[in-house]
Amino acid sequence: xxxxxxxxxxxxxxxxxDADLDLLLLIRHFELALLDMxxxxxxxxxxxxxxxxxxxxxxLRPLLTDDDFVFSNHRxxxxxxxxxxxxxxxxxxxxxxxGAVCQGVGxxxxxxxxxxxxxxxxxxxxxxxxxxxxxLKRTEPGRLALVYLGDGTWGEGAVxxxxxxxxxxxxxxxxxxxxxxxxxxTPTVAQLAxxxxxxxxxxxxxxxxxxxxxxxxxxxxxxxxxxxVRERSTPYVVELxxxxxxxxxxxxxxxxxEEIAHARAxxxxxxxxxxxxxxxxxxxxxxxxxxxQVVADVAGRPAxxxxxxxxx
Amino acid sequence: xxxxxxxxxxxxxHALLADDPALTVLGEDLVDPYGGAFKVxxxxxxxxxxxxxxxxxxxxGIVGVAGGLALAGQSAIVEIMFSxxxxxxxxxILNFASKSTAMYGRRVPMRLVVRCPSGGNRGxxxxxxxxxxxxxxxxxxxxxxxxxxxHDNRAVLAGMLATGRPGLLFEDKVLYTSxxxxxxxxxxxxxxxxxxxxxxxxxxxxxxxxxADCVLVVPGGLAARAVAxxxxxxxxxxxxxxxxxxxxxxxxxxxTLLPPxxxxxxxxxxxxxxxxxxxxxxxxxxxxxxxxxxxRAPVRLVHSADSVIPTAAHLERTVLVQDTDIRQxxxxxxxxx
Ligand SMILES: Cc1ncc(C[n+]2csc(CCOP(=O)(O)OP(=O)(O)O)c2C)c(N)n1
Ligand SMILES: [Mg+2]
Numbered sequence: 001x002x003x004x005x006x007x008x009x010x011x012x013x014x015x016x017x018d019a020d021l022d023l024l025l026l027i028r029h030f031e032l033a034l035l036d037m038x039x040x041x042x043x044x045x046x047x048x049x050x051x052x053x054x055x056x057x058x059x060l061r062p063l064l065t066d067d068d069f070v071f072s073n074h075r076x077x078x079x080x081x082x083x084x085x086x087x088x089x090x091x092x093x094x095x096x097x098x099g100a101v102c103q104g105v106g107x108x109x110x111x112x113x114x115x116x117x118x119x120x121x122x123x124x125x126x127x128x129x130x131x132x133x134x135x136l137k138r139t140e141p142g143r144l145a146l147v148y149l150g151d152g153t154w155g156e157g158a159v160x161x162x163x164x165x166x167x168x169x170x171x172x173x174x175x176x177x178x179x180x181x182x183x184x185x186t187p188t189v190a191q192l193a194x195x196x197x198x199x200x201x202x203x204x205x206x207x208x209x210x211x212x213x214x215x216x217x218x219x220x221x222x223x224x225x226x227x228x229v230r231e232r233s234t235p236y237v238v239e240l241x242x243x244x245x246x247x248x249x250x251x252x253x254x255x256x257x258e259e260i261a262h263a264r265a266x267x268x269x270x271x272x273x274x275x276x277x278x279x280x281x282x283x284x285x286x287x288x289x290x291x292x293q294v295v296a297d298v299a300g301r302p303a304x305x306x307x308x309x310x311x312x
Numbered sequence: 313x314x315x316x317x318x319x320x321x322x323x324x325x326h327a328l329l330a331d332d333p334a335l336t337v338l339g340e341d342l343v344d345p346y347g348g349a350f351k352v353x354x355x356x357x358x359x360x361x362x363x364x365x366x367x368x369x370x371x372x373g374i375v376g377v378a379g380g381l382a383l384a385g386q387s388a389i390v391e392i393m394f395s396x397x398x399x400x401x402x403x404x405i406l407n408f409a410s411k412s413t414a415m416y417g418r419r420v421p422m423r424l425v426v427r428c429p430s431g432g433n434r435g436x437x438x439x440x441x442x443x444x445x446x447x448x449x450x451x452x453x454x455x456x457x458x459x460x461x462x463h464d465n466r467a468v469l470a471g472m473l474a475t476g477r478p479g480l481l482f483e484d485k486v487l488y489t490s491x492x493x494x495x496x497x498x499x500x501x502x503x504x505x506x507x508x509x510x511x512x513x514x515x516x517x518x519x520x521x522x523x524a525d526c527v528l529v530v531p532g533g534l535a536a537r538a539v540a541x542x543x544x545x546x547x548x549x550x551x552x553x554x555x556x557x558x559x560x561x562x563x564x565x566x567x568t569l570l571p572p573x574x575x576x577x578x579x580x581x582x583x584x585x586x587x588x589x590x591x592x593x594x595x596x597x598x599x600x601x602x603x604x605x606x607x608r609a610p611v612r613l614v615h616s617a618d619s620v621i622p623t624a625a626h627l628e629r630t631v632l633v634q635d636t637d638i639r640q641x642x643x644x645x646x647x648x649x
Contacts, residue, residue, distance in 0.1 A: 069384075103417030112416035117383070121407045127373040128408060131380020131388075134336075138362070145380075158403075161373025168368070304417075312414025312453045312477070 012275045013268065014216035018283065020058055021272075023085070024215065025287035027054040027078040028269060030087050031246070033291050034077075034094065038250045042299070047094060047108045050078040052213075052245030052267050053178055057082035059218035060146070060176070063226045069132045069145040071125040072118035074109045075178070079148055083116050087294045097301040104304035123149065123156025126175070130162040133171035133235075142230050144172040152183020154192055154199065166235035167203045173235040174226065180244040180263075185254045200237040207237045213268045243267065317461060318488040321352045324465035325389070329360050331470075336381055338365040338374055339391030339427075349393045350429055350488055371400035378424050379409045379478075387423040387473050394440045395428030395482060399447075409478040410453035421476030422453075425469060431484040431533050431584050432616075432632045437623035443533070443585040443616075445482050449562050449594055455479035456562035456591075460532025461492050462504055462514035463559040471510065484533025484584070498539055501546065508568030515572065516555035518546060524554035525646050526578040528638070529569065529595065531561055534582055541638045551646050561591055566598055573599055577608035578645045582638045586631075587618035609648045614641045 016024070031049035038047065050056075057079045064070065064083075072079040080090050089101040093111065096104035101113050109120035119125050126147050133145040153159060154177075166173040177196055181188050200207035206228075210221045222238060229236050243263040247253035253260065264270070273280045315323070329335055337356060339348070343366040347354030357364040367374045371392055378388035392398045398405070405426065412420050432441035445456055455477050457468060472479040496503050504516040516539055517524065530538040535557045542553040554572060558565055573579045579599060581592035596611035619631045 100417070102415075105417040106415050110411075110415050112412070112420065117416075119408065121403060124376065124403055124408055127370075127376025127404070128380040128383060130373070131377035131382075132384050133380070134377060135381055135384040135386055158372055158376060161368070161370035162376065164368055164370065165373060165377060306417060310414070310418040312419055 009213070009266065009271075013214045013272050015276055015279070016215055016272075018279070020215055021279065021283050022287060023058050023061070023082060024054050024268070025284055026085070026087060026291065027058070027081050029288050029291035030077060030081060030091070033295050035246065035250065037295070043095065045107060046249045048075040048249050049246045050075050052243045052263060053180060054078045055213055055215045055218060055268050056148075056176065056178055056240055056242065059215045059222060063219065063222060064146065065143070066114065067140065067143045069115045069117070069129065069136070069143075071129045071145065071147040072111070072116065073122065073125070073148055073150065073153070074120055075150070076109065076111065076118045076148070079118070080111060080116065084113065087291065088298055091294055091298045092301065092304065095298055096304050097298050098304055099298070099301060100304040103306045103310065105306055122153040123158040126159050126162040127165070130166050130171055130173055133166065133173040134169060137171055137233050141233065144174055144226065144229050146174045146176060148176050148178060150183060151177060151179040151181065151188045151196065152186065152191060154196055160199075163200070163203045163205060163235065167205050170233050171235055172229050172233045174229050175235070175237045177237060177239040178242050179239050180242045182244060182255070184248045185252070196237065196239050205235050205237055207239065209239045209241065211241045213242065213266055215268070314492040314494040316489055316491055317459060318350065318352055320492050321459065321465045321483070322354055324469050325353060325356055326359070327466050328389070328469055328473075329356060329363060332387055334385070335387040335389065336363045336365065336378070337389045337391070338367050338378060340367055340369055340374075340393050342366050342391060348391060350485065352427070352488075353391065371397050372404055375401035375404040375426060376408065378426070379404055379412070379422065382409065382422040382424040382478070383412065383420075388425075389469065390424070390426045392426060392428050394436070395430035395444050396439050396442050398426065398428050398444060398480070401426065405448070405454065405478065405480070406451055410451050413453040413477055419476070422478045423473045423476060424478040425472050425481055426479070427481045427483060429485050430482045431486060432621050432628055433486050435623055435625055435628065438620040441621040441628070443482070443484075443583065445480070445531070445561065446585045446590050448480055449589075449591055453477055454562070455560060456482070457560050458482040458531040458533055459484065459487060460514060460535045460557045460559060461487060461490060462506065462535065462557055463532065464492075468559055482531070482533070487533060487536075490536060499543070501543060502539060508565055512559045512565055513568045514557040514559075516542065516557070518552055523552070524572070524576045525552045526580060526642050527554050527556060527573045527576045528642060529556045529558070529573075529579060529581045531583055531591070532557055532559065533584060534633070537635050538582065538638065541635050541642065544639060545642055549643060551642060553642055564595060564598060566602065569595070570599065570602055574603050574606040577606055580612045580614060580638065580641045580645055582614035582633060582641070584616055584633050586616045586621075590615050609645045612641050612645045614638050
């Protein structure tokens with residue numbers, strides 16, 4: 001059974017607490033600012049924004065504790081900001097400025113802070129997270145390892161090797177699949193046979209598919225999942241049908257205009273603005289201004305330094 | 313009589329598991345009663361059922377799990393059944409374990425060792441006989457070691473884990489059943505000592521003999537063969553050969569290796585890997601650059617042929633490096649000037 005994906009949802013979004021809305025908007029404006037800077041040639045390298053997908057880590061935020069491990073991927077700015085609310089450190093990392101979380105060595109895709117880690121090789125962190133989950137199961141029961149991964153990443157064998165071990169060994173490993181229907185330029189239907197749910201079931205691993213882009217609805221759906229992973233020490237796959245509103249990285253969006261329009265129609269941002277214009281207006285402006293200030297602050301900083309002693 | 317290498321490795325793992333409650337040993341078919349394809353892990357799972365794990369056939373996944381344990385501050389030792397299969401874990405080694413030590417802008421200790429039974433001469437054929445160490449040379453953050461009959465594996469493994477850098481430990485399969493050397497004695501002619509700051513390099517030489525005609529540098533898997541060659545060279549050709557066997561092959565311990573090479577002025581580097589991009593070539597370029605004025609002959613490399621490694625014994629011999637190749641190389645280098 002596949003949910004309908006051709007029309008914008010008709011139900012109005014749930015009104016969010018200010019803190020949730022602020023976080024969503026912080027991520028949104030952070031990503032827009034990055035694209036803006038790239039456009040002006042002020043950023044070096046590449047970046048992958050999570051425009052349209054911001055609600056995923058925001059929904060998960062209160063369901064996680066600092067003692068849980070989070071493994072992020074190339075599209076990880078939202079994951080990071082939802083965990084640390086630290087746009088300065090992240091932007092400094094992307095720009096290679098003082099105060100960068102990883103001294104500018106890792107950049108957008110390679111960040112390690114406390115129990116948060118991202119890497120740029122698709123699927124690689126799933127077995128790593130299984131190893132961490134093994135450690136948690138033995139010494140810190142009740143804690144879990146969460147991995148964010150995209151639909152395209154289900155082409156990587158590492159995912160299945162890890163899922164197999166996680167199921168065999170009863171590991172508290174939660175895979176959060178952000179299924180945005182595309183991997184770089186290739187639609188999911190052209191790169192994924194069967195279904196993610198079918199693949200999870202083949203390992204005897206529970207799977208939940210969530211189609212809503214409403215932060216509260218997603219959070220409510222995921223609450224029992226995280227409880228179950230913690231209490232039973234078991235892997236779980238949650239698949240969130242989501243929409244990539246922006247390009248894969250910078251200007252590389254080869255989708256047809258109607259496909260892009262379809263993604264935009266599902267964007268929580270415009271829908272929320274329409275549903276709650278007053279609340280939205282105030283917070284949107286506040287976060288836009290805050291991010292502008294972060295950009296000005298970080299852009300004015302000296303270059304980051306990588307000390308000899310920190311070089312491994 | 314000294315213990316066999318396989319026993320030394322097994323005892324090393326027993327000791328490490330006893331010493332370090334944060335250590336996990338994992339790999340395919342490790343648990344008792346099977347105890348690993350080469351029996352290196354025999355008896356471990358009976359004592360530590362929770363920390364010695366038989367895994368599915370998933371080399372990349374297993375090394376990934378070990379990387380996760382290391383990331384969480386634990387120690388992990390992985391056994392790859394045949395080193396040929398470490399190819400399936402290349403991503404985890406190249407892009408995760410070794411990178412993580414530095415790519416987050418600060419030192420992140422990764423206490424992880426991947427044990428790799430390697431080498432030929434056992435008739436296992438093209439995909440079970442290789443010496444893939446050379447494919448891992450020059451990966452920042454990664455150390456490469458090879459088991460030798462001179463180096464106690466408890467110290468080697470403990471030392472590797474203590475560095476906080478992930479490492480690969482190659483174990484030439486022909487060594488497993490051979491005996492460790494002990495007490496500085498090789499035979500009635502040759503003695504050995506461990507030199508360098510960590511005693512990392514075994515130096516084998518004729519008793520009391522200071523000046524060698526040639527230095528022969530080999531990884532541990534070739535150590536016994538190199539000693540046999542040195543013995544023959546002494547008895548039959550009157551050539552005095554000193555054998556150096558580093559435990560750590562990468563990064564190169566040049567401070568320890570170069571002085572004896574400079575004294576002899578002649579060096580042969582032998583290894584079992586097939587031709588091209590070899591460890592010896594890396595050592596050679598350092599020796600040429602640093603010791604050019606002291607050399608009496610160019611560095612001579614000996615390795616297996618540029619070929620797949622055949623199964624049948626008579627064919628395998630035509631590809632793998634032979635004692636006669638090493639002996640011939642030393643003779644040529646010594647008579648060349
Ligand atoms: C092993 C690997 N192969 C290829 C890439 C290049 N790459 C980066 S993102 C991406 C697409 C990933 O698609 P998906 O998993 O659906 O995530 P999304 O980008 O849609 O969030 C590709 C091919 C990579 N980073 N790692
Ligand atoms: Mg995708």
